[in-house]
Amino acid sequence: MKKINWRQFLGFLLIALALNLYSCSNKEQPAQNNVVNDITQLNPIKVQGIVSPVSTRELIDLVKRHKGAISIGGGRFSMGGQTATENAIQIDMRRFNHIVSFSKEKKEITVQAGIRWRTLIQFIDQYDLSVKIMQTYANFTVGGSLSVNVHGRYVGQGPIILSVKSIKVVLANGDLIEASPSQNQEIFNAIIGGYGGIGIIAEATLSLTDNCKVERIDTVMKIGAYSQFFQKSIRNNKKVIFHNADIYPNGFDEVRAISYLETNKHLTIKDRLKPNDGGYAFNRMAIDIVSGSKFGKWLRKRIGNPIYYRKNIVEWRNYEATYDVKELEPRSRQTSTYVLQEYFVPIEKFDSFYPKMNRILKQHKVNVINISIRHAKKIQVQ
């Protein structure tokens, strides 16, 4: 059998969140005059029309009937206009969002692709189960996440494709096919990470894992020590569920390594999921302060974070998996937005990469709010 080396990522994934000053109309609005935008509000795209199917049949009919180009929108959190094409129709997947089937015994769930992680987790939490691999925030749709083959903070788990049992896909001719690591393999490998270029993911069957209690442990170190720390203490530690390390702006010379280890200790946070009430005034104020000045960044590093991390909290895995993107929302979208970029760096190149990165960030006076290092495991798809 021919082996395809497909996106062999082995290394650190750096997720940088930066603030951009600009002038724009408004924040996350429903499409107006058929203009689709993403979370940055920097990429308005005029489409021919927007349709919101609620069944696979509708999805198929739509693809068969429509003569021109089709684009697909999930949660629209990808940054760069990937969800819309000028004068094409956009299929808005967000109402195609039901649970199709579930087996506690098999630890698997089949969902329509427009479902958001939050809804899915709310359901499986009742059965003490968790998502194996997803991003930090729970607002994204499953289809959008599969389409970009996301990574999370899960140590040793790799990209989301490794938790997918099978998918149902509507191809450009309207055919509905099933694809998995063993059936229609090439389509499976092309569509996950394919940004909607091959077809529409209608349904996905995902492997689940047990929900468990996790204890947060953190440590601050010079950035030069991080690579070795990761290899020695985190990479092969089976107890570590989540891990990331934040590089502090504006010096970019210190990191806080944060790990969540499986534990039997008593919970310090009893809630099973993070509240979904949108009350993020404190987070927004903190972002205002950190993004507002060098002093704000110093305050975060020297005062805010030492207080925030003073205790090793114990919480549910599902609690840690249900962050809401709203906590990042700038107080005003009239003059600012945030933009996130991701870079994949081989572990052995990290120590030569970060000094160059620091130089560029300083030279261009980038207003970096945070840089988060995660590990992206090497995968080989046959």
Ligand SMILES: Cc1cc2nc3c(=O)[nH]c(=O)nc-3n(C[C@H](O)[C@H](O)[C@H](O)COP(=O)(O)OP(=O)(O)OC[C@H]3O[C@@H](n4cnc5c(N)ncnc54)[C@H](O)[C@@H]3O)c2cc1C
């Ligand atoms: C605050 C923030 C944090 C983030 N953190 C992470 C992270 O930790 N790890 C990570 O990997 N990424 C991260 N991202 C990036 C984000 O995970 C991806 O952009 C993800 O695709 C968002 O899902 P979505 O539902 O918004 O997809 P969308 O942005 O709506 O769509 C993404 C792509 O998928 C296509 N698509 C959507 N649905 C389907 C479908 N059903 N069938 C076929 N194609 C489809 C779209 O056409 C588009 O090309 C983050 C983004 C933000 C804003």
